[in-house]
Every structure is written in C-alpha cells, then in structure tokens.
Amino acid sequence: MSGAPRVPASLIGLAGFFAIWEVASRTDLVPGYYLRPPSVVLPKMVTLLGDPAFVRAVVATLVATLLALVIAVLIAVPAGLVLGSVPPVRRAVMTLVEFLRPIPSVALIPLALLTFGTGPDTKITLAVYGALWPILFNTMYALDEVDPLHVETARAFGTGRLGLLRRVALPSAAPFVLTGVRLSFAIALAVVISTELFSGGTIGLGQVVNVASGGGFNMDTVLAGTVLAGLVGYGANAGLEWLHRRAFAWSQPRGDAE
Amino acid sequence: MNMLEVDGLGHTYKGKDGSHTAIDGLDFTVGAGELVCVVGPSGCGKSTLLRTIAGLIRPSRGTVSLHGTKVDGVPRDLAVVFQDYSRSLFPWLSVTRNVEFPLRSLSRTEREARAVEALAAVGLAAAGKKYPWQLSGGMQQRVAIARALAYRPSLLLMDEPFASVDAQTRFELEDLLLRIRREQDTTVLLVTHDIDESVYLGDRVLVLSKSPATVVAHLDVPLGPVRDQIGTRASEDFVELRAKVAGLLQGGPVSVR
Numbered sequence: 001m002s003g004a005p006r007v008p009a010s011l012i013g014l015a016g017f018f019a020i021w022e023v024a025s026r027t028d029l030v031p032g033y034y035l036r037p038p039s040v041v042l043p044k045m046v047t048l049l050g051d052p053a054f055v056r057a058v059v060a061t062l063v064a065t066l067l068a069l070v071i072a073v074l075i076a077v078p079a080g081l082v083l084g085s086v087p088p089v090r091r092a093v094m095t096l097v098e099f100l101r102p103i104p105s106v107a108l109i110p111l112a113l114l115t116f117g118t119g120p121d122t123k124i125t126l127a128v129y130g131a132l133w134p135i136l137f138n139t140m141y142a143l144d145e146v147d148p149l150h151v152e153t154a155r156a157f158g159t160g161r162l163g164l165l166r167r168v169a170l171p172s173a174a175p176f177v178l179t180g181v182r183l184s185f186a187i188a189l190a191v192v193i194s195t196e197l198f199s200g201g202t203i204g205l206g207q208v209v210n211v212a213s214g215g216g217f218n219m220d221t222v223l224a225g226t227v228l229a230g231l232v233g234y235g236a237n238a239g240l241e242w243l244h245r246r247a248f249a250w251s252q253p254r255g256d257a258e
Numbered sequence: 259m260n261m262l263e264v265d266g267l268g269h270t271y272k273g274k275d276g277s278h279t280a281i282d283g284l285d286f287t288v289g290a291g292e293l294v295c296v297v298g299p300s301g302c303g304k305s306t307l308l309r310t311i312a313g314l315i316r317p318s319r320g321t322v323s324l325h326g327t328k329v330d331g332v333p334r335d336l337a338v339v340f341q342d343y344s345r346s347l348f349p350w351l352s353v354t355r356n357v358e359f360p361l362r363s364l365s366r367t368e369r370e371a372r373a374v375e376a377l378a379a380v381g382l383a384a385a386g387k388k389y390p391w392q393l394s395g396g397m398q399q400r401v402a403i404a405r406a407l408a409y410r411p412s413l414l415l416m417d418e419p420f421a422s423v424d425a426q427t428r429f430e431l432e433d434l435l436l437r438i439r440r441e442q443d444t445t446v447l448l449v450t451h452d453i454d455e456s457v458y459l460g461d462r463v464l465v466l467s468k469s470p471a472t473v474v475a476h477l478d479v480p481l482g483p484v485r486d487q488i489g490t491r492a493s494e495d496f497v498e499l500r501a502k503v504a505g506l507l508q509g510g511p512v513s514v515r
Contacts, residue, residue, distance in 0.1 A: 149345040156312050156338040157360035157409065167359075171350045250349040250389055 036220045038227075045224035054208060058228065061192055061205040064120055068127030068188045069181065076132045077177060080139025084173075085165060090140075097136070105130035105191045109198050118202045123195035130191040131184035138180030142173035175248040182240040186233050193229055205229060259325070261413055261445045262288040262311070266320035268470070269306050280306040282470040284320070288413070293439055293446040295456035298466030299507055304449040307471065308417045311447070312338050324413060333413075337406035341418035343398040347390040353377070353401050354386035360409045376408035377401075379438060396427035400434070407438065416448040420455065429487045432459055440483055453507065457481075457499045458490060465506045475506050 018038045024030045025037040036044075048054040083090045083097075105126045116122040146169050154168045196206025205225050212221035245252075267284040270277050280303035288294045298304050310317040313332035322329040324336065337360070340346040347356050357373040364372070377383055380400040390398050399419065406414055419435075420428045436459065439446055450456050456463045457479055465475040479499060481490055490496055 147345050149340060149342055150348060152309075152314055153338070153340065153346045153348075154359070155314060155332055156336070158332055158334060163362075168348070171348070174350070248350075250391060 034216055034219045036223055040220050041223040041227060044220040045228055048221065048224055057203050057205050057208045058232075060120070060203040061189075061196065061229075062232065064123050064192045064204065065127060065185070065188045068124045068131055068192065069185055071124070071128045072131035072135055072184055072188070073177075073181060075128070076135035076180070077139050080136045080177075081143065081165060081169070081173075083136070084140040084143030085169065101133045105187075106194050109195055112195070113199060118199035120202070122199065123192045123202075123204070126195050127188040127191040131188040134183040134187070135177060135180035138176045138183075139173055142176035143169055145176070146172050175244065175251040178240065178244050178248070182237060182244070185236045185240065189229065189233055189236075259290050260287040261290045261292070261325055262447065263323040263326075264311065264320070265323070267307070267310060267317055267322060268319035269303075269310055269315060270318045279470040281310075281472075282319075283472050286464055286473055286476070288445060288447055290325075290412075290445055291439075291443050292461050293435075293448065293459060294462045294464060295460035296447065296449045296464045296466060297451065297453060297456035297503060297507070298449075298471055299468050300451050302466050302469045303471040304451070304466065305417055307466075308338070308415050308447070308449050311413075312336060312415055335410070335412045337409045337411035337414050339399075339402050339406050339414070339416045339419045341421050343395065343402045343422065344390070346402055347398055347405075349390055351389075352386065353382065353388050353390065353393070356390065356401055357386075357405045357408050359405065372408045372410075373404075376404040379407060379441075380404045380434060394427075396423045396431060399423060399431060403431075403434070403438075407442070407444070412445060414444050414446045416446060418450055419448065421450070421452070428455075433485075433487065435459065436483075436485060453500050453503045454491065457496055457503060458485060458487075463499070463503060465503055467509070477502065 021035075022037045022039060025035045049058075083093060108126055108129065112122045112126050116125060150168050150172065151164060154164055159167060192204065193206035193209075196202055196204035197210045199207065200210075201207075205228065209222050209225040212218040212225070264284055264286050268279065268282040270279045284307065286294075296304060296307065306315065309315040311322050311329070313322075313329055313336075324333050327333075348359065351359065354370075354373050354377070357376055358369045361369045361372055373386065374383070377386055380403050382397060382400050382404065385393065385397065385401075390401065393401065399422075403419070416435075420431050423431065432455065435446070435448075438444065448456075448459060450459075458481075460479050463475075463477045463479060464473055465477065466472065467474050477499060479495075481493070481495055
C-alpha cells in the first residue's frame with residue numbers, strides 16, 4: 001500500500017550522490033583525471049557485465065561471500081545460544097570474545113595469505129571471522145530478551161530445558177539473528193573483496209579492481225567494480241529486510257487489534 | 259476426593275538486600291470439580307502461591323499435593339492461564355499452533371482434533387489460522403484458555419485471568435469460564451484481587467491476608483452452578499458475601515447485619 005510511493009523517495013539519496021559525483025568529476029572540484037564520472041562508469045559496468053571473465057569474477061566473489069555467511073551462521077548461532085543460556089560459559093569466554101572482536105579482519109590478511117595461500121579458503125576464512133560477531137552478539141543478547149512469561153508458560157506445560165531452547169528461545173531470537181546476518185553480509189562482502197585485492201592470481205571482483213588500477217588508465221573499470229560491490233550490498237540488504245518482514249511479521253511492534 | 263492439598267505452604271524470597279516472605283503457613287484443599295477463588299490484597303503473594311502450586315517455584319516450606327501425589331517440579335496434568343495474555347501466547351505461532359503447543363506427545367491428528375475442539379469451546383472456531391497480534395485482548399485470552407483446556411489438565415490454575423481486559427469482555431469471559439467448567443467438569447483454582455469476581459465465579463472463596471499471606475477465611479458461595487451477570491450480582495446472597503469478603507480484606511472483624 002505504501003510501497004509504491006516509497007521506492008522513488010528511497011532512491012533520492014542515491015540519485016543525489018550520483019549527481020554530486022558527476023558534477024565533482026566534470027568540474028575540477030576533485031583534482032586529477034582518476035575520478036571518472038558515473039555517466040562513464042555506469043555504462044562501463046553494463047559493458048563489463050557482458051564480459052564472461054568479469055561475470056566469473058563477480059560470481060566467485062558472491063559465492064565466497066555467501067559461503068562465508070553460511071559458515072558464520074553455523075558457528076555463531078549455536079555459540080550464541082550457548083553463551084546466551086549458560087552463564088558460566090559466558091563468563092569464561094566473554095573476555096576472549098571482546099579481545100578478538102575488535103581485531104579487523106583486514107589486519108589478518110597478510111597472516112592468512114602466508115598461512116593459507118591465495119586460494120578461496122583464505123578470503124572465506126577471513127570473511128567468516130569478520131561476519132561472526134554481529135550474528136554471535138545478536139543471538140546471545142536476543143536470549144537475554146526472551147520474555148520470562150513465555151518461558152514460564154512453556155515450563156508450566158512441562159517443557160524441559162532443551163525444549164525451551166528449541167521451542168521458545170530460538171524462535172523468539174530468530175528476528176534478531178536475521179538482523180545479525182544482514183549486518184554480517186556487508187562485512188563478509190567487504191572482507192572478501194579486500195582479501196582479493198591483495199591476492200594476486202585469485203579470481204574475484206577485488207582482483208579485477210586491483211589489476212585494472214595498475215597505471216591508472218582503467219579507472220572506469222575500477223570504479224565500475226566498486227559501484228557494483230555497493231549495488232550487491234544494497235540488493236542483499238533489501239532482500240534480507242524483505243525476508244525479515246515476511247517471516248517475522250509477528251515481531252513488528254504493535255498494540256492489540258480491536 | 260481432594261484434587262489439590264496445600265499443607266503449611268510458605269515461601270521466602272532471598273535477595274541481596276534481605277529476604278521477603280511472600281506467603282506463610284497456607285493450608286487449604288480444592289475438591290475435584292470445584293472452582294475455588296483465592297482473593298487477597300494487591301501484592302499479598304497470590305502469584306507466588308500460584309507459581310508454587312504450578313511447580314515453577316520450589317516452596318521454602320510445606321507441601322503441595324495433586325491428587326495425592328506430592329508435587330516436585332512441574333506436574334504433568336496442570337495448566338496455567340496468566341493475566342498477561344499478550345506475553346503468554348507465543349507471537350510466532352498461529353492460534354492453532356499456540357493451542358497445540360503443550361500437546362507434543364500426541365499424534366498430529368489428535369493434536370489438531372483437540373485444538374479444534376478447544377477453540378470451538380471458547381467461541382474461536384474460525385480464528386485458528388490467525389496470529390495472536392491480529393486478535394483483540396479478550397480473544398487472545400480466550401486462546402490462552404483454549405490452550406489450557408486442550409491440555410485437559412486435572413487442575414486449571416488462573417492468575418488474575420481477566421484483569422487486563424475491559425469490563426464488558428471481562429463479564430463475557432467470566433461466563434465463558436462458568437459454562438466451560440459446567441460442561442467439562444474442570445477443577446479450577448483462580449487467583450484474583452477483585453472481590454466481586456471471586457464471589458461471582460467461586461464455589462468457595464479463600465480470603466488471604468496482607469503479605470505474608472495466610473488464609474483468613476474459607477467462605478462457601480451458595481449461588482448454584484448457573485449464574486448470570488445481572489441477576490446474580492443483584493441477589494441478596496451475592497451482596498452479603500461480597501461485603502463479608504470486603505470486610506475480611508480490610509482486616510477488621512466481620513459484622514454483616
């Protein structure tokens with residue numbers, strides 16, 4: 001009902017951004033030749049999407065990102081459930097978690113490249129590391145937010161500890177977990193592309209950008225790759241938000257129906 | 259035969275800033291098929307009483323027995339309806355799935371049959387596919403009652419079940435409860451702070467004192483099984499009983515007539 005007029009409104013910011021970029025690169029607001037205008041970059045992006053080698057690179061990046069995200073979910077959700085529901089484990093592990101979390105994945109790229117080489121395992125491993133935290137924390141804190149009356153109700157009907165976890169805690173935490181996944185997608189994508197930038201010989205969007213940037217003569221390709229990464233992130237976020245609204249309509253705040 | 263026996267029941271919450279005795283030395287019984295209302299001043303420990311009977315809290319002193327067996331942990335055949343329906347129904351489950359929630363041990367077809375039956379009993383036969391947030395407060399509480407009924411408990415505990423709905427809905431739900439227990443012969447222990455409600459619904463009324471709660475009086479309610487909101491509330495017996503309960507709650511000696 002309110003979807004139709006909202007779509008253009010939500011694109012005003014993006015359109016404005018492209019307009020300013022266009023003006024900045026056409027005038028001398030930004031020095032140098034390297035910032036190509038969107039009127040060049042966007043057609044270039046369309047052309048590149050017709051190039052099988054470029055498409056293969058994009059697919060490689062996307063597959064690595066999705067794989068990293070799936071692995072991160074498989075690790076972080078059970079870990080979050082344990083940390084959220086077993087206080088002794090939480091007390092024992094939280095210091096380690098708070099120590100590891102602020103370490104940027106990109107700072108681990110040199111170590112990872114030397115250890116695992118330039119294959120896809122490296123970027124996936126690093127992206128898993130970066131993507132873990134939002135999912136872990138959202139799962140863990142969602143368990144703190146489980147309504148005690150839901151727990152009492154389930155217990156009064158004879159639900160045991162495992163049943164409570166599976167039938168009460170997990171479903172009530174699910175919307176928060178999905179929000180964590182949404183935040184983690186952008187992180188995983190950024191880490192995968194960053195790692196590709198440094199991994200000579202690998203296939204991926206980051207490597208395409210890195211190769212094209214040599215000498216500064218193909219900045220339209222560099223920028224096309226960069227914009228595409230942004231569009232992928234935007235699309236994934238929009239898709240996950242849509243999924244959130246569809247799957248968790250019950251969690252939208254509202255009063256009683258009358 | 260006594261369905262429920264409460265013997266010397268007491269509970270003390272121990273906190274960092276001292277301890278608080280919510281209930282103390284409670285003795286009473288509820289016979290099979292009886293509807294007993296427990297009425298007491300706000301904050302007197304009514305909810306603690308109910309949670310100890312439900313096995314959700316382990317009492318500090320005394321025992322609770324359900325058809326002769328001492329309660330240790332949550333008893334199998336007991337259901338609770340809480341005041342706060344909006345937080346007691348599971349928002350991620352449809353109405354039917356909420357009603358089926360306690361019926362895990364049954365086959366799928368049996369679960370469905372029980373849910374259909376229970377929802378029909380509370381007048382919500384058509385609402386099964388809806389979600390709790392799509393229903394009014396009164397309807398949500400009907401779903402909670404249906405869920406408790408579908409479980410077929412030998413004892414139904416109700417904690418201020420009608421305190422969060424408007425007056426009109428409250429009357430409807432009270433009459434719904436009276437009809438259901440006539441039809442299904444359910445044993446009910448209902449906790450309320452509302453004097454009129456305790457007299458209107460109960461076969462017996464237990465009056466509790468201020469915290470720590472003890473039983474001040476057992477009153478029989480001779481109003482018969484069929485009651486109606488206008489006639490019964492206007493009757494001499496009703497008026498006399500509610501004055502008696504009110505007097506007891508204020509702690510003074512009872513001097514009615």
